Structures are given as C-alpha cells and as structure tokens.
Amino acid sequence: MKTNRNLIQAVRLYKFQSLFIKSLILIFLLVIVPFTGLSVVMYLQMNKAIETEVSSINMNSLYRVKDSIDNIFKQMDRVSLEMIYQDDVGSFMLSDFINSNPAKMQTIRDKISMYTRSFKYIDSLYVFSDKNNYMLSNRSNSSLEEFDDKSWYSSVYQKMDSNLSYLDLRKRNDTYPFYISITRPAYLYEDKIGAVTANIDLEELSKFLNQTSEQFENTYIVNGDVVLYSLNRNEFMSNIQDIDLLNGADVLADNKEPHSSIKTIHGQKYIHSVLPSGDKGLTYISLLPLINYEQKMKDLRAFLYVFFGIGTIIVLIVSLLISIKTFSPVNQIMSMIEDQEKLEPLMISSEKSKWNEVRTITNSIFRTLDAKKGLEQELQLRMHSLRKAQTIALQNQTTPHFLYNTLETIKYLAIELTKGHNPVSHMVTALSDLLRRSLDTDNPLTDIRDEVQHAKQYVEIMQARYPNKFDVVWQIQESLLTCHILKISIQPLLENAFQHGIIPTRNPGQIIITGLRTSDGIVITVSDNGIGMPDAQLKKLQQSMASGVNLEEKHIGLKNLNQRIKLIFGDEFGVFITRNLHRGTAVFIVIPEKKDLHEIV
The missing domain is CATH 3.30.450.20 (PAS domain)
Structure with missing residues (x-):
C-alpha cells in the first residue's frame, strides 16, 4: 500500500515530468504505433483483396460476354x-x-x-x-x-x-x-x-446473353463512340457522350488494353473493367457499383474497429503494468531517500545479509550525500583559511589607504615643483598603482595579464632605485594571458630573485619570467643568474613548502604563496624551487588552466 501511495504521490507531484508518466507514454507509443500500423496495413490489404476479387468477377463476366458475342x-x-x-x-x-x-x-x-x-x-x-x-x-x-x-x-x-x-x-x-x-x-x-x-x-441478342452468361447491370459493347449493346434498350445505338456512366468513365481513353480500375462517377465508386476486342473493333465495358459490396466493407471496418479498440485497451493495460514494474525500484529509492534518517541504520545493519540493486544504489546515494556534507565543510574551512592568508599577505604588503593617498599627494607636489612629470612622479605613480591593485580584495584571483602588469610596476620601481643593476625578460605565451592566477603571485618571486639573488652579487644580473602550457597545467617560471642558494638551505625550504598549510605564517614570501595556491586550487598545485643548471635559482608556479572563474570557485 505504501508503494502504491508513493507512486500516486510521484505522479501527482511531477505530473508529465514524472519518470512513471514518461515511461508509460514511451512504452504505450512503442507498442501502439506498430499495432496501429499493422491494423492499417491489414485493413488496406483486405480492402484491396475485396476490390481485386470484385474486379476479377467483373472482368470474368466481360470475358464470358465477349466469348458469346464472338461465337x-x-x-x-x-x-x-x-x-x-x-x-x-x-x-x-x-x-x-x-x-x-x-x-x-x-x-x-x-x-x-x-x-x-x-x-x-x-x-x-x-x-x-x-x-x-x-x-x-x-x-x-x-x-x-x-x-x-x-x-x-x-x-x-x-x-x-x-x-x-x-x-x-x-x-x-x-x-x-x-x-x-x-x-x-x-x-x-x-x-x-x-x-x-x-x-x-x-x-x-440481349435475351440470349442473359440466358447464356452472367451480366451486370451496367454492361456495354461499344463500337467506336456508339453503344452497340446495353441491357437498357433505350441506350441502343446511343452516343457514349449521351450516357452519364460512360461519359464519366472516359471509356475512349482507356480501351487500349484489358484492365480494371476504380473510378468515382457522380460521387459513387465503380469497378470499371474494359476489354477491347480487336476482331471487330469492339470494346466491352462493365461498370460495377462498389455499393453492392458495401456490406462486406462495413463488416470489415466493424471488425477492425473492434479489434483495434480491444487491442488498444490491452496495450494500455500491459504498458501500465510494465511501467509500474519498471518504476517500482525507483519508487523504493525515492521512499528510502525521503526517510533517510529512519532507514539508513537499518540498511547498514542488513547490507551484508541481503543484497539487491536498489539497496546498493541507495547506499551509494547516502554515501554521496555524506561526502557532499564533508566537502561543504572542508570548502568552508579552506575559504576561511584563504581569506585569512590573503589578509596576512595584504597586511605585510602595505599599510591602509592612508599610505596610497599620501603617495598620490607626493606625486602631485613633485609635478608642481618641476612643472611637469619627472622620475620622482613616475616612481610614485608606479608605487601608487601597485598599492591600488594590492588593496583590491574583492576577488582572490585575477587574470595573468593583470598580474604581469602588477609585477612590471614593481620592476619599474626597483629599476629606478637600482639603475642598470638588472634586466627582466618576459616570455609568457600570449594565449595564457586570459587564464586566472592568484593575486600578488609573480611580484613576490621577482622580489626574492632580486633581493636574494641579484643584489648580493654586486654585478648586473638578469631575471627571466616564462609562461608555458604543459600537461600538468600552466607553469610560470621566475629564474635568475644570481648567487643561488646553499644546498642545505634549499633542501630545508623545499621540505617546509611540502608540509601542510600553516595559517600562522606571517610573511608573504614563497611559503605564503604556496599555501594560498594549494588552498584555492588543490594540493597537487603550488610553488616549487630548484637550482638553475648553470647559476642562480628557479622558482615555478604550477596552477591549472582555468579561464572562467566559475570553474575554480
């Protein structure tokens, strides 16, 4: 009773979107369409058989009349x-x-x-x-x-x-x-x-033919366009154009070969049989009204209507039973999901003792729901950790908006003193833009093009402070510029390369930034030809970066960037550091290729 109640409830709630209704309609159509086609074909074949039989009878009658006349x-x-x-x-x-x-x-x-x-x-x-x-x-x-x-x-x-x-x-x-x-x-x-x-x-002659051969009412012998013989003596020697049936049948156009066809004359169907006789140039014609066989056709149609009606009812009942049987497992699953809290302990305890497909599917759904809850909780934790890490990065990168507004004031004072732009105003402008981008915390991600522009402003400031000290070469593929990356990701790598790699050499150096698409995703590389890093320190740093997320990290360097990437993209991505083949250090950012922010968040 509960299954039937749930079935009725499913039909009432989902109506034509119900799986049961769709299955019922589909099964019904798959059966009723061939059944209907079979009924139509059977009717047409039987109808054709009757017409063929009538045509044969009509033509045989003409042959007998012709044989009698010829004799x-x-x-x-x-x-x-x-x-x-x-x-x-x-x-x-x-x-x-x-x-x-x-x-x-x-x-x-x-x-x-x-x-x-x-x-x-x-x-x-x-x-x-x-x-x-x-x-x-x-x-x-x-x-x-x-x-x-x-x-x-x-x-x-x-x-x-x-x-x-x-x-x-x-x-x-x-x-x-x-x-x-x-x-x-x-x-x-x-x-x-x-x-x-x-x-x-x-x-x-008419009396003799009636005695010796079977004739139908509308039997004619035509010589040219003149009626030579008819059962109606008033039609003897009449022109065929003066006889309605012959004029409507257009006999002059059809007297080349023996044949029978159905023609509608004055709204009534006739079997029109024509038998030419080349001996005397005569044509034998018979027009047999199909109304004489209408009772057979009515009986045939009545039989087919009854057959089709009973067949449709049977098909509907069978379709209903098949649909109910097919929908029964789905109905059980729906019932179990609705009563998840009550049924889950029972199913877990009896899972080993009794197995079937419905129980397996339902258990899988329950496990999926549990996993979904866990993922939601983990996602909330990660987003909280990401916001905290980003706040730490921003707090260590700059002071609040007061510093940004002060730099803007210094820039305009410098322009006013020199009556135009000068190196000081350019540097202040670059630093202001750098701060403005850093203070935008609405979204943790930006496209690579914007991040590169942010890093170039930092390079502009450093080159103004240390002229002729280093060169920066950008080799990022154009097709990658629309992909997304974490904010403040390339600039910290540039700062590390310059401060810890180039400056200690006291010689001019070079920093190369490349961006490539690989099987692992997008790889951004910042390499320098500076003094490099001792093996012990490099190993310690690699181990530290391979460890889990540390929310107490207070710096915005490699560890902070590595943690933010893992939080947003997953543990298989992050920052990796190694020694250059010849001299210096290379740091790699590995992230997935994502062009739509909805693919990430």
Whole structure:
C-alpha cells in the first residue's frame, strides 16, 4: 500500500515530468504505433483483396460476354459463307434466275428460314444479287426498289470495298428494330456480284446473353463512340457522350488494353473493367457499383474497429503494468531517500545479509550525500583559511589607504615643483598603482595579464632605485594571458630573485619570467643568474613548502604563496624551487588552466 501511495504521490507531484508518466507514454507509443500500423496495413490489404476479387468477377463476366458475342459473330459469318458457296445461291447471283427457276428460289428461301428459325437472335437473312438487283429473305422476295429494308443497300452494301465480312449497327428503315448486320460480300474474281447479310436483333441478342452468361447491370459493347449493346434498350445505338456512366468513365481513353480500375462517377465508386476486342473493333465495358459490396466493407471496418479498440485497451493495460514494474525500484529509492534518517541504520545493519540493486544504489546515494556534507565543510574551512592568508599577505604588503593617498599627494607636489612629470612622479605613480591593485580584495584571483602588469610596476620601481643593476625578460605565451592566477603571485618571486639573488652579487644580473602550457597545467617560471642558494638551505625550504598549510605564517614570501595556491586550487598545485643548471635559482608556479572563474570557485 505504501508503494502504491508513493507512486500516486510521484505522479501527482511531477505530473508529465514524472519518470512513471514518461515511461508509460514511451512504452504505450512503442507498442501502439506498430499495432496501429499493422491494423492499417491489414485493413488496406483486405480492402484491396475485396476490390481485386470484385474486379476479377467483373472482368470474368466481360470475358464470358465477349466469348458469346464472338461465337455469335463467327456463326453468322459462317452462315453467310455457307449461303454464298451453295450452287443455287451462286446461280441466283450470276444469272437471270428469278423467272427461269422459281423452284430453286423457293429452295433458297427454305434454307434462309432454316437459319432464322435455328438462331432466335437472327431477325432476318438477306441474299442479294447485284446482277438481278433482287433480294431474297425470310421476310419477302422482291426487287431492291420494292424491298422493305430501304436503308440496307446504302448503309451496308455500298460501303463494302473488300471481300471481308462487314459489321454495321443500324435500324431497319432507320426506325425499328435495332440490328447488328454482319454482311459477307460475294465476289467473282474482282467483281462484286452480291452479298449475304445476317441481321441480329439486339433485343433478342440481349435475351440470349442473359440466358447464356452472367451480366451486370451496367454492361456495354461499344463500337467506336456508339453503344452497340446495353441491357437498357433505350441506350441502343446511343452516343457514349449521351450516357452519364460512360461519359464519366472516359471509356475512349482507356480501351487500349484489358484492365480494371476504380473510378468515382457522380460521387459513387465503380469497378470499371474494359476489354477491347480487336476482331471487330469492339470494346466491352462493365461498370460495377462498389455499393453492392458495401456490406462486406462495413463488416470489415466493424471488425477492425473492434479489434483495434480491444487491442488498444490491452496495450494500455500491459504498458501500465510494465511501467509500474519498471518504476517500482525507483519508487523504493525515492521512499528510502525521503526517510533517510529512519532507514539508513537499518540498511547498514542488513547490507551484508541481503543484497539487491536498489539497496546498493541507495547506499551509494547516502554515501554521496555524506561526502557532499564533508566537502561543504572542508570548502568552508579552506575559504576561511584563504581569506585569512590573503589578509596576512595584504597586511605585510602595505599599510591602509592612508599610505596610497599620501603617495598620490607626493606625486602631485613633485609635478608642481618641476612643472611637469619627472622620475620622482613616475616612481610614485608606479608605487601608487601597485598599492591600488594590492588593496583590491574583492576577488582572490585575477587574470595573468593583470598580474604581469602588477609585477612590471614593481620592476619599474626597483629599476629606478637600482639603475642598470638588472634586466627582466618576459616570455609568457600570449594565449595564457586570459587564464586566472592568484593575486600578488609573480611580484613576490621577482622580489626574492632580486633581493636574494641579484643584489648580493654586486654585478648586473638578469631575471627571466616564462609562461608555458604543459600537461600538468600552466607553469610560470621566475629564474635568475644570481648567487643561488646553499644546498642545505634549499633542501630545508623545499621540505617546509611540502608540509601542510600553516595559517600562522606571517610573511608573504614563497611559503605564503604556496599555501594560498594549494588552498584555492588543490594540493597537487603550488610553488616549487630548484637550482638553475648553470647559476642562480628557479622558482615555478604550477596552477591549472582555468579561464572562467566559475570553474575554480
């Protein structure tokens, strides 16, 4: 119960920043995104499968209609050829057969009647003799001028210019019924002597196709831009531009190859299947409304919605359980940290008897907190020691502001007496600046550039007092001038080199100040060519500087500087002294490379 209470408290306090909430959202997204993608892919695949199935059914229906029509056209062409190749029909076309052989004419009529009775969709069969200008048919025998189908000769016979069969869509006498006329011309050598025409009644053809093959409501046979066949007789011989479905489907642009596609016509989706027939130049078209399959699609969507809803709930529950299980160790750590004082003795006493990751992490946190407290106390002690050491340095360096103000007064009196700047005023100015920099106690650190300037002012004073006694060479890298160093650090080394190294020789000397960047940090070296230091004294001084911090040190020399560096930067840094290779002494200041004061304090 306590763990659950802490979990609720963590969520309430941290809200969306809570580790539990973040874990829950992350796990939920990692699972729900693939799950959603899988559901969408499954829906699209099933939807595509249904559309493919419908397209296949639609195209198969077109193939059956095409096969039926092709068989009919072949039968009619074969009937025409059989009639042409019969001897009595040939005699009728080539000779004056009408008056001389009435019995054979009756025989031809009987054969015509046999074919029209055998095929219900054949309305009539014409046998025409160009020589006699006479027509035999199952309707009547008469000359062409008296024949009741006046439009046949001009719309069919006169248009034929080869010995191939000719298909024509027409109306009998331009009124009714609607015919598909398949005409086979008869030739003797290169002369056309007549023709046989089989007239297929479109309405009877529609009845025949309904009996022999499955058709959908919007099935069309198109010849060019004219509808040759439709289940709706009102659309026979109509232009496709006058039929909304065909005009919207843009069939003329899609009749190159057999194919099926989905088209939206007047806001409704159709499976649009096109099957070209190169034999007679016809195109078979079917437009199957997808609304007929809408129930399947609704059932599919309903299944997917239920599947997705249940899956989302399951994913949410699983994500919640995983998040709670994942957050449980963190929750235990939070509880232990909150009750640190109560739990710490228990954990220490039972640490050896029972081990787990949470206990180890918590003990590590407690040790870190204890170490932090110790570091804070040590830091306070060091800062106190640093301020005390700096105060001692400043007290031994100069007197209070009274001395600085007195020197400024002396400088102006000297300028007034000589009516301008003079060596005395320059020396007083340098000493005043030296004092002013020394009295600035706001910060124990300064950049190397400022410290060098401070040391140069000291050199200026000493060179005025001891002209031609020593030279100072500065060799500090330009890139180091922005790094930080302790205040009043280079000047004490210069003073030691001059007072204890150069002056006792009674000869001119040289002091070299170098600044280099090394693997240990920044090394500032002050070396001189003075009398040097006896070995015993050098060893004693090195041992003294290697000892701990001594807050009772009253001088601002090497020991004080060494102690201040260690206090501010750490025990691995400080001041080191050695003998020069040839003559004199070298003192090294080793400090870390820090350009930002916040990196130090």
